[in-house]
């Protein structure tokens with residue numbers, strides 16, 4: 093997938109080519125591209141004269157950064173105890189098969205990233221699936237496809 097290096101340069105310029113602004117620059121790249129492509133990090137390394145390894149250290153330290161392409165939508169399935177006993181793992185399994193990904197991966201068309209999470213603090217509604225921070229409580233396999241349809245890009 094081509095990386096828009098022009099956009100990367102604009103972001104670096106906006107931050108005044110300051111190496112002290114590295115985290116802000118990475119945040120802006122992540123926001124724009126949904127992940128931190130290696131080519132973008134190489135550009136940052138060159139422009140700010142920071143070794144690439146240092147940039148990777150920062151990028152891997154913060155959970156908010158991703159080095160892999162992320163889907164336009166993030167699906168999270170709760171595997172906390174309460175959700176687990178109500179079938180959370182079965183929901184996750186079903187989604188892995190439906191989307192043809194393993195947990196933690198992104199679909200080839202970049203529509204969805206599938207994740208598992210621990211207790212979301214809404215156990216009474218379990219099992220819970222969250223898409224882009226929207227909660228779907230008492231989820232079951234029959235409901236999943238019609239919910240995902242709402243998120244398929246047309």
Ligand code: FES
Pocket residue numbers: 170171172173174175176210211212213214215216218220
């Ligand atoms: S265990 Fe899923 S919300 Fe608490």
